Amino acid sequence: MRPEDSLPDIRAHAWSLLVRGGADRKSPIHTPVIASVDADGLPHARVMVLRKADPATSTLRLHTDARSPKVAQLDGKPVAVLAYHPAEQVQLRLSGTARIGRSVGEVDSIWEQSTLFARRCYLAEQAPGTPMPGPSSGLPAWIEGEQPTAEQIMPARANFAVLWVGVTAIDWLHLANSGHRRAMFRASDGWAGEWVAP
Numbered sequence: 792m793r794p795e796d797s798l799p800d801i802r803a804h805a806w807s808l809l810v811r812g813g814a815d816r817k818s819p820i821h822t823p824v825i826a827s828v829d830a831d832g833l834p835h836a837r838v839m840v841l842r843k844a845d846p847a848t849s850t851l852r853l854h855t856d857a858r859s860p861k862v863a864q865l866d867g868k869p870v871a872v873l874a875y876h877p878a879e880q881v882q883l884r885l886s887g888t889a890r891i892g893r894s895v896g897e898v899d900s901i902w903e904q905s906t907l908f909a910r911r912c913y914l915a916e917q918a919p920g921t922p923m924p925g926p927s928s929g930l931p932a933w934i935e936g937e938q939p940t941a942e943q944i945m946p947a948r949a950n951f952a953v954l955w956v957g958v959t960a961i962d963w964l965h966l967a968n969s970g971h972r973r974a975m976f977r978a979s980d981g982w983a984g985e986w987v988a989p
């Protein structure tokens with residue numbers, strides 16, 4: 792049996808990649824693709840930064856602009872998360888349910904933990920996706936290239952939202968010359984997991 796032939800070890804490995812992805816900006820899992828479906832049934836996918844992965848609650852945390860189109864597509868809706876780790880040759884395809892957190896108690900401490908520089912993008916005057924008359928960062932001119940002060944950043948808080956992904960399934964695929972391996976884990980069967988054909 793190869794080390795990757797134990798389902799409990801594989802599930803733990805998948806979560807260790809996600810945890811590292813949330814903590815290490817150099818990890819390829821730090822920037823997964825998050826996919827949603829809009830009200831017309833059209834799919835949308837975009838890269839986002841994974842901020843934290845919590846195996847105990849099967850939850851991922853990401854940050855976004857509360858005005859962005861993805862918010863309506865995702866809040867309370869199904870979500871897919873895709874990431875690939877080239878060195879480990881592991882693809883992770885997660886599915887689950889998304890929830891947007893906006894409330895003061897839930898979001899304020901997360902907002903405060905972000906650097907002022909990271910919070911600066913939430914000062915943009917227009918919602919993401921708004922047509923502009925020309926090339927533009929969307930930021931007010933006075934803050935272009937500057938780090939805002941704590942006072943200057945305050946109005947941006949209303950534009951900040953947390954995207955929670957409650958993971959309900961993990962599809963783990965490992966590529967290897969000796970034979971690929973693929974396993975499916977579902978919350979509905981207690982995360983026991985099963986082998987599937989790669």
Ligand SMILES: Cc1cc2nc3c(=O)[nH]c(=O)nc-3n(C[C@H](O)[C@H](O)[C@H](O)COP(=O)(O)O)c2cc1C
Nearest residue numbers: 822835837838839840854855856859860861919920
């Ligand atoms: C490396 C990278 C990281 C990104 N991280 C985020 C992020 O953490 N949150 C976010 O809302 N958008 C992020 N974006 C921008 C999104 O990919 C997307 O363009 C934007 O959020 C608008 O998406 P929407 O129109 O589907 O709402 C990132 C883009 C790249 C290339």
